Amino acid sequence: MVHFSANPDTHEHPGRRSNETGQILRVAVYAFLINIGLAAVKTLIAVVSGSLAITAGAIDSATDAVSSLVVIGGLKLSIRKSESFPYGLYKIENVISVIIAIFIFFAGFEIVREAFSATDQPPSITLGFLGWLSVGVLITFLFGRYAIKVGRRTESPTLVAEGRHRQVDVVSSLVVLLSVLLNYFNITIEVFGIPIDHLAAGIVVIFIARAGWELLSDGMRVLLDASIDPGTLATVRKIIESEPMVTEIRWLTGRNAGRFCFLETDVVMRTGDLEKADQISRHIESEIRKQVPHIERVVIHYKPRPREYMNIALPLADTTGKVSEHFGEAPYFSITRLRVADGGIERQEVVANPHAQLPKAKGIRVAEWLVRQKVDVVGVKEDLRNKGPAYVFADAGVEVHVIKNDRLSEAIDSLPK
Ligand SMILES: [Zn+2]
Structure with a gap:
């Protein structure tokens, strides 16, 4: 996959x-x-x-x-x-x-x-x-x-x-x-x-x-002072870190030329897809330009890194591993860390959905929360196509799969790997 x-x-x-x-x-x-x-x-x-x-x-x-x-x-x-x-x-x-x-x-x-x-x-x-x-x-x-x-x-x-x-x-x-x-x-x-x-x-x-x-x-x-002030660099670092696909900033440097600023960074992304990585680096660049004035040039080196682990999120109806029919309303979520090499489970936890009680837009809130948990794959029973959460996931490069199984372990096995 x-x-x-x-x-x-x-x-x-x-x-x-x-x-x-x-x-x-x-x-x-x-x-x-x-x-x-x-x-x-x-x-x-x-x-x-x-x-x-x-x-x-x-x-x-x-x-x-x-x-x-x-x-x-x-x-x-x-x-x-x-x-x-x-x-x-x-x-x-x-x-x-x-x-x-x-x-x-x-x-x-x-x-x-x-x-x-x-x-x-x-x-x-x-x-x-x-x-x-x-x-x-x-x-x-x-x-x-x-x-x-x-x-x-x-x-x-x-x-x-x-x-x-x-x-x-x-x-x-x-x-x-x-x-x-x-x-x-x-x-x-x-x-x-x-x-x-x-x-x-x-x-x-x-x-x-x-x-x-x-x-x-x-x-x-x-x-x-030829270097960029630490405040600006910290802002830029935060912008890059907030990109869910970026797992590591190897280095970040900046230089001033008069009023203008040149930035260069080397990041590791958790994707093997070059096109996707390029798209993300462009997104980072435009965010930096939006938030930091007088940026003349941003050079982003990226190293697409094959994943060692895959984080899978599934909505649960209870803590015993019953898969929920819903996404935003699900009271719990399981987050499973799978080894890519042999498919073995490295870690599995069940977390309460922090947004289950929201009156509206909980689907989007939940999606954003899962993206922040660095989830790679989400399995759902509900078809999310053309809905808010689907866009949030697509934007962050998270794959969404529709599942039919009722039990957590079966659902994880059914996901394409
Ligand atoms: Zn003049």
């Missing part, structure tokens, strides 16, 4: 997830290329036009290119095999991002100083510059939407954050575009003696400061 896998190797959550990680990585690489491209184009236009606002825009894009690079590093690291986390390399990456963040603050400070300094020539804007900057805004806007879409589909908080950031960039780019547009039409507006080009630069510095701060605080967070 149980199909044991001949190969007790560790199975990683296959196919779909590694595909998705590749996809997430690809979008992160696009983000980097777009940001570095925008930074280059803006730098060129800034130099030729002499616009302080465009200079600020160039620094903004350069900052974003650096943070995209950090994201790529984190994702790349998550793909590597777990046993050899290159923690050293990982920290160097964060040291670099902290140093770059400090440079960014200096650059921002320079822009602010420049903004308040005496006005020189207004920037010389051509229609071509306007066109290039507009294309930049459009690309940023479209890419932001794309990143969010892929991020939602792959459940990647990193990509969703990346997309949101691009949307913020659209706003700062529009500020630059507006000031450039006004300059193009020779409309001169001054606020407290500050020309519009400098004013726009000052506004963009706020965006730069924000991005720089994120880079700095994420980098510092990792440098100060």
Whole structure:
């Protein structure tokens, strides 16, 4: 009745997830290329036009290119095999991002100083510059939407954050575009003696400061503590343990990359069915994502283990071994531990049904209780098909068999093995 896998190797959550990680990585690489491209184009236009606002825009894009690079590093690291986390390399990456963040603050400070300094020539804007900057805004806007879409589909908080950031960039780019547009039409507006080009630069510095701060605080967070806090790990452990098919958590580790969290675990499941095991590991993953924020990736290695014992539950009418006609209402349950190898009884106990007196939904309560007792097989006289308890059992991988016998020992013998 149980199909044991001949190969007790560790199975990683296959196919779909590694595909998705590749996809997430690809979008992160696009983000980097777009940001570095925008930074280059803006730098060129800034130099030729002499616009302080465009200079600020160039620094903004350069900052974003650096943070995209950090994201790529984190994702790349998550793909590597777990046993050899290159923690050293990982920290160097964060040291670099902290140093770059400090440079960014200096650059921002320079822009602010420049903004308040005496006005020189207004920037010389051509229609071509306007066109290039507009294309930049459009690309940023479209890419932001794309990143969010892929991020939602792959459940990647990193990509969703990346997309949101691009949307913020659209706003700062529009500020630059507006000031450039006004300059193009020779409309001169001054606020407290500050020309519009400098004013726009000052506004963009706020965006730069924000991005720089994120880079700095994420980098510092990792440098100060690369591991996940014990509270989060305990939560994750509890989620995995609550899965009835999981018999053992061999190890569980976690790592932070900025605000994002990478988890890896190795569990033993009491099933020989790989498909079932994969389904369970997916369920565990989605539960973790539901309860713990900013989970970027969960890698679950599982070892399907052939059962040594089989726990059988049968509803009893009394303590002498008379099988009950009912399931939820049965006053007692027998739980029999059978050796799979020779079919011998290892242990047998009769327990009072703790939910027999419930006014309603007792069937489901009883099923849940039996699942918690790590029962593998349930024999019933009542046909449970399409009823609540059947779904509870199916969900937990517990087999349900209809029995005809009145005596406990005969009923156990009649069950398929
Ligand atoms: Zn930005």
